[in-house]
Amino acid sequence: MEEAVETVEHDDHSLKRVFKQPKAAWAVAFACVVAFMGLGLVDPILPAIGEQLNATPAQVNLLFTSYMLVTGVMMLVTGWLSSRIGPKPTLLLGLIIIVIFSALGGLSGTVDQLVGFRAGWGLGNALFISTALAVIVSVASGGTASAIILYEAALGLGLSVGPLVGGWLGAISWRGPFFGVAILMTIGFIGVFVLLSDVEKPKQKSSILDPIKALGHRGLLSMGIMALLYNFGFFTLLAYSPYVLGLSEHGIGYVFFFWGIFLAITSIFIAPKLEKRFGTQKTMYVILFLIAATLAIMGLGINSQATLIACVIIIGAFLGINNTLVTTAVMEVSPVDRSVASSAYSFVRFAGGSIAPWLAGKLSEWYNPETPFFFGACAVLIGMIVLFSGRNYMKDIS
Template identity: 45%
Template sequence: MADAFHQPKAVWAIAFAATVSFMGIGLVDPILPAISNELGASHTQAMLLFTSYLFITAIAMFFTSWIGSRLGTRTTLLIGLALIVVFAGLAAAGTSVDEIIGLRGGWGLGNALFISTALAAIVGAAAGTSRGAIMLYETALGIGMAFGPLLGGVLGSWTWRAPFAGTAILMACGFIAIVTMLNKPAEKPARISPWAAIRGLSNPALRTLALTAVFYNFAFFAMLAYSPFPLEAAAAAGGGELGSMGIGSVFFGWGVGLAITSVFGAPLLTRAFGLVRTLVITLIGLAVVMALLAVFHTSLVGMIVLIVIGGLLQGIMNTALTETVMEATDLPRSVASSAYSGVRFFGGAVSSAVAGPIAAALGAAAPYLFAVIALLLSIAMLGIGHKHLSRVTRPHLSAEAEAEAIAEGDEI
C-alpha cells in the first residue's frame, strides 16, 4: 500500500482529477429538490439531469476505447476535462431546467472520455510496478463516490448553482495540473476499431452480464436519483426539513458504505463464495432492501438506514460484477469494459427517466417496487446465461490484477 503514495506528480494530478470526476456522479443528488422548487420543475424534469448525463455517457462509452487509440491517452484526458469544465460552468449559469438537462449531456460526454482513460494514464505515469498506481486510482474512486453527495449538499445549501460551479473550478485545476505535469507518451497506442465494443456484445458471456447490469443499474439509480424526493417528503411529514445538506449527508453515508465494501468487502466474499454466487446473493439482498424502501418510504429513519445498507450491498455488487465481466471472456479488457459500461449506463438513464412518472402515476413507493422487479430480472439473466459463464468459477487473479479489473469497469 505504501507504494501507492510514492508516485510522480503526474500520477497525483490524474488522481486528483479522477476524484473530482467521480464526485460529479453524486454531486447533483442533494440539490434535485432545490432545483425542482426554484426552477418550477417537476420531479420528473429534475431527474432528467441524471438521464441526459447517463444516456450520453452510455453512448460515448462504446467508442472511448477507439477514441483513446486514435488521440492518445493524454489528449483524450484533456478533452474530457475541458468538456466537463465548459458544461459544468454553463450549467451553473443555467436559467431553466431544460437548459441544464442539455448541458448535463455534454458533461456526461466529458466524463466518459476522462474516466475511460484515467486508469491507463495513471498506470502509464506510475513509478515502478502498476500496483501502487492502481490502488491510488481505487482510492480516488472511493473518495469521489463518498464525498460527491456531501460536497453537493454543502455547496447546495448556499445555492443549487454552487455544486456546478465548484466542479468546473476543480476540474479546471485538474486540467492545468495534467497539462503541466503529464508528458505526452513517446509511443502511439494500438489502433482499435470504432465498432469493437459493439461487436464485443456478440460474445454470449459479455451479453449475459451486460443485460444483468442493465437491470441492476435501473435499481441502482432508482435509489440514487429518486430517493432525495421521498427523503424530503418524509422529513416534511415529521415537521422538519432535510435540505441539500441533509440529503448530502445521507448519501455521504451511502457512498462511504459503497467505497468500503467495493474495495475490501467484495474480494473477501468472492473468494469465499465465487463470483456468480456472490452476484446472486447480493442481488437478492438488494431486492429485499428495495422492497423495504417501498414499505418504509414515509419513515425518515427507516429510509436513511436502508439507503446506507443499500450502499454497502451496491459496493459488493459493483466490484463483483465488473470482475466477472473481466473474467468471463477472452476479449481485450478495454473492449469488454467499453461494451459493458455502455450497456449498463442505459439502465441508469431509463431509471432516471421513468421513476418520476411512475411515482406520479402509482404513488411514491412504486419506483422501488419496479426496482425489485428489475433486480429479479437481473437474477433471471444470470440464470438464463449461466451456461455461458463457464470461465468464471472463483477469482484466481492476483491482488493487483483484481484491482485493475475493478478499475477498468469504472465501478459505478
C-alpha cells in the same frame, strides 16, 4: 498465462501495495474522484432545482438521463478516439469538456437548458472515465487488481464527498455545485497535464464497431444487461430517494455522504476478501439479492424517515461490493482488449439504463411514492437471473 498471473496478483495484493503508486496514477485518481463527485453532487439539490425552476421530479431527473445516455453512446467512440490521439489527450479533452459544461450548467435559466448542459457533461465524462480506467491499469504499480481497487477507491470517495459538497454549496444556491465541479476539474486537468507522461497509444487502432462486436461474447453481454437492470435500482436510489427523505440540502448531503463512505469501505476492504473466499459470481448473486431486498424494504417503509435513511446508508455497502466485483469481472470475462470490453459494457449499462432516473419520477406520478422502489427491486432481481443465465460463458471468472 496473463490471467493466471493477474489472479495471483489479486490474491496477494495488500493495502500498502494498492496505495503505493506513482504520481501519475494519483493524478488520474484525483481527477476520477472529481468526475465521480459530479454524479452525486446534484443529489442534495434535486428538490431545490425542481422548486426554483418549476419542474417535476421526472423533469429534474432528466439531468441524470441526458448525462447517462450521452455517456453510454459516447463510450463507443472513446476507444476509437483514444487509439488515434492517445490516452492522455483523450483524458484532457474529457476534463476540459466537463469544466465547460458544468460551468454552463451553473448559468442555466431553465430546466431544459440544465438538462442539455448535463448531456454535454456526459460527453466529457465518457471520454474521461472510459480512458481513465485503462490509464490507471497501465501506470499503476501492483498489477491489475491493485489498479482496479485504486480506481474503485476513487469512485467511492467521489460518490461520498460529492453529496456532502453538493449539500454545502447547494444550501447557498443550487448553482454552487456546478461551479464547484468546474473549479475542481480545472485542478484535475492541471494535475493530469503536469504529472501524467504520454501514455503509449494502442498498437492497433480500434473501430467504433469494436465494442458492438465485443458484445457478441455472451458473458460480456450478460454482464452488460445485468448492469443495465442493476442501474434501475441504483438510480432509483440516487435520483428518486432525495424527494422522499424529507430532508434539507444539508441533510440529504450527509445521508449520501455516509452512503458513499460505506460504498468506499466495502469496495476497498470487503469485496476482495469476499471474492477470494466465495468467488466472484456467487458473491454477486448474493449482493444483488440484498440490493433488491433493501429497495423493497424502502418501498414498504416509505412513510418512515428513519427506515429510508438507514436503507440508503446500508445499501451503499452492497453497492460498493458489487461495483468492485463487476469491474474486475468485465476486465476478465472476454478475450477482447480491456478498453474495448469496458466501452462495450459501459455502452449497454449507461445508454440502456438512462431511462431509469426519469422512469422513477414518472412511476411516482402515475402510481404512488413507493412504486419506484418496488420496480427497482424487481429490475435488480431480473438482472441477477440474467447474470445466472450467462454463467457458462464466464468460466474465466471464479
